[in-house]
Amino acid sequence: MAKEGDIRSEEDINPNYTVSKENRRKAFLAMLAYAKPHRMIFVAVFFCAVFAISADLLQPYLVKVAIDDRVLFGDHGAGRLIMLGVIYFLLAVLSMLFTFWQANLLQKAGQSIVAALRKDLFKHISGQSMSFFDRHAIGSLVTNESSDTETINQFFTQVLLSIIRDGMSLLMIIGFMFFLDVQLALYCLILLPLIAVIAVAFRALLRNSYQRARTQLSRLIAFLAENLAGMSLIQNFHQEKEQVSRFSERNEKYLKESLREVRATVIFNRSFDILGNVSVAFVVWIGGIAVFNQQLEFGVLYAFISYIRQFFQPINQITQQWNTLQSTLVSVDRLWRIFSVQPEVRDPAPEAARPIGLSTVKGKVDFNHIRFSYADDKDVLHDLELHIQPGEFVGIVGTTGAGKSSLVNLLARFYDVKRGSVEIDGVDIRRLPLDSLHRIVGLVQQDPYLYSGSIVDNVRLFDERISREAVIEACRTVGADPMIARLKKGYDTRLSERGSGLSAGERQLISFARILVSQPKILILDEATAHLDSHTERLIQQALNIVSEGRTTLVIAHRLSTVKHADRIIVMRSGMIEEEGTHETLLQLGGYYAELYRHAFQGTAAGER
Known part of the structure; x- marks a missing residue:
């Protein structure tokens, strides 16, 4: 049976490791080093993203051309409209194909990176001295080997995808908006400082809430592993109810921290949803007045509404991945706290080593x-x-x-x-x-x-x-x-x-x-x-x-x-x-x-x- 004091904190693994900006930077760079063998895959992902985004953003522009040049003020011939429709369809197909390829390539790279990380982590743990296992609960090590590495996999397959695709989408959308109408684009960019304020305000809150949730989960798993290993002892001493009660206590702590994390995430994401709807209303108001005064073409207003909706889609995607990014930073800290532990019992330095052949050993x-x-x-x-x-x-x-x-x-x-x-x-x-x-x-x-x-x-x-x-x-x-x-x-x-x-x-x-x-x-x-x-x-x-x-x-x-x-x-x-x-x-x-x-x-x- 696990005693209360048996559930060690992460600090017990390596008391000399501190969570600082410098250590976090070093740990994050060490994690990124695992991606180096797969750099050509990331180059391919980048170009897939460029083509997919370009295909997506050209679609509203084609509609703008159809409205302004062919429907309202231009040639009403069906042939040109059909051609624009075919091009629109082909762009949608290309976007789907390039999106599929980039996601598939990132999954391949992410799984390969995490497989190498898991192998190195297991090798590092296997090489530790017994004193390491004396002060570290087995359940926490299982969490490190499984959950923390899986979180890093999500970084490469979800967060990195969002950074590449959605980050480029934002830049290209802004470019299209300025191409269509500089004044209306500048009005829209007024919202960017507000977006930055919301992101900064929630950053620390999300990271801290996730850190607390992960700590409680690690303690819960450690308690579970120790009790399952000692189940015969628990049953022999009729301690089932007592241990269920202690498990429920830990489970309740994890539940509370998880709900706090969820609440913070929901508020964060919904803030951007509201901001997106306000932005569309703002564009309709400003742009509608301009169209009414014949200062703006209706097709341009339609394209702007489409782009402003698309503008907040990548922002929303990035913010939804913010929690995963925070969890990645926490997992990186936890893993590199372990990687920074050097075994107390080590091989001798080459110049000091005295290898003995097994056949020559006498046994004194x-x-x-x-x-x-x-x-x-x-x-x-x-x-x-x-x-x-x-x-x-x-x-x-x-x-x-x-x-x-x-x-x-x-x-x-x-x-x-x-x-x-x-x-x-x-x-x-x-x-x-x-x-x-x-x-x-x-x-x-x-x-x-x-x-x-x-x-x-x-x-x-x-x-x-x-x-x-x-x-x-x-x-x-x-x-x-x-x-x-x-x-x-x-x-x-x-x-x-x-x-x-x-x-x-x-x-x-x-x-x-x-x-x-x-x-x-x-x-x-x-x-x-x-x-x-x-x-x-x-x-x-x-x-x-x-x-x-x-x-x-x-x-x-x-x-x-x-x-x-x-x-x-x-x-x-x-x-x-x-x-x-x-x-x-x-x-x-x-x-x-x-x-x-x-x-x-x-x-x-x-x-x-």
């Missing part, structure tokens, strides 16, 4: 006077020193919060030490390229993650370089083959997300098969048998003996029976090593381990009774 591990803390700066490991020999099987035990998982997280380099060093074969792991380190160190977690896909894909983690035969052999070796054979489609059985159709023990066996096909030199098992029944634990123990053979192995265990036969047991307490030795030695010592063992034995005996 040294923790040299390490100190470590998470974000709250409270040390969880204090000046800890530990040396593990190649091929040694080491058990790590202790109560919750003793620092066991933190220790192995440092070896896997999910985090970096604050002081001291962690070494493999005498080389500081901070000098190892991350891909080399992750090939050397294999990890089996308490609840192995399985993806939506076949068993074969889950074992080889979608790495096509690992053959199907190697996967099957690994599953046979760890004892997973009988379980897989019982499934309807065997190794081709598609698993649901997180492998919910399999038991905890079956998921563990698949994770052990992963280890065999990846062949790491150092193996970490983090509470791998913590929640298994005795029979399943024995199966896992047999598999553990197989996968640990010839490897340096560190096993974190709540069940002390898992590490009874370890070469050495490390007993941790409050971030330090309390005791170490074999099972028998530690029992004879009668210290902290003996106390833990006695409590564990009494708990097991009580459970059996």
Whole structure:
């Protein structure tokens, strides 16, 4: 269940990033850089827009010619009027074709740009340190990867289209109006300052309202994602009503902000509708008087009325896209706040790197006077020193919060030490390229993650370089083959997300098969048998003996029976090593381990009774 404090704000992602004009400008330019490979498409869109607009604007002029030159004062022959009608029809067809082509080209460019952006965003997030995920709710990341990138797609396919087409329409309409009658055109342009005032007045209001709505949506999605992931816990503790109430509270906040955004948008758009109608009335009044006084041709007045209506159409289109533009700026801020985060755990500089070939790794591990803390700066490991020999099987035990998982997280380099060093074969792991380190160190977690896909894909983690035969052999070796054979489609059985159709023990066996096909030199098992029944634990123990053979192995265990036969047991307490030795030695010592063992034995005996 998500606690109130678990829903982090965007500022928690990167506290050093501030929403300023300079940062927004840099972020916006970075987004536009994704359009560079598609610049020829935008050139084609520009020319399509020119032809489409020209075809649109010539139509009222043809009507003006028909009225003034052929109907009122000119030749009444039907042939010339039919020709003008045919030209009008052809212009309408050309306008439709060029409009279709420009929209289609922009869609192609927009979708390609966003596909590249999504890929880079996922790559950037995947390369972040675990501390990034500690302070960022998964639901918010999903919003960034889906909704925010889709908003940017709307910028390229809707806003940019409006800027190109409607912006050029305005300029060309003004040109046609001045061509027809300079004085009447100047009267119409008196309205432009009023349009500018309305646009400036609503700009900040729309951006702020959208920012608040997006923030509430992100929090709503984060809450939903966390609760769906923990639904079994919610139902077990009968918290459904409580969580529905908390969801409703967040949903209501999002609703209120969304309605405020809608109200601001409606007022903004309707202001221009009213202004357009007033402008038409103004032109009819001024132009009608001029026609009555024979200072203006009736066809010119008709064309002016058509152009003034068309004049406000692009303005209305641009203003309707204003909200999308504001949402784009907000989404760009949110995305570039993430892009500006540099992983705390990074590859070493090329001159400092010490790559180790997997075949040459012996597996010696040294923790040299390490100190470590998470974000709250409270040390969880204090000046800890530990040396593990190649091929040694080491058990790590202790109560919750003793620092066991933190220790192995440092070896896997999910985090970096604050002081001291962690070494493999005498080389500081901070000098190892991350891909080399992750090939050397294999990890089996308490609840192995399985993806939506076949068993074969889950074992080889979608790495096509690992053959199907190697996967099957690994599953046979760890004892997973009988379980897989019982499934309807065997190794081709598609698993649901997180492998919910399999038991905890079956998921563990698949994770052990992963280890065999990846062949790491150092193996970490983090509470791998913590929640298994005795029979399943024995199966896992047999598999553990197989996968640990010839490897340096560190096993974190709540069940002390898992590490009874370890070469050495490390007993941790409050971030330090309390005791170490074999099972028998530690029992004879009668210290902290003996106390833990006695409590564990009494708990097991009580459970059996």
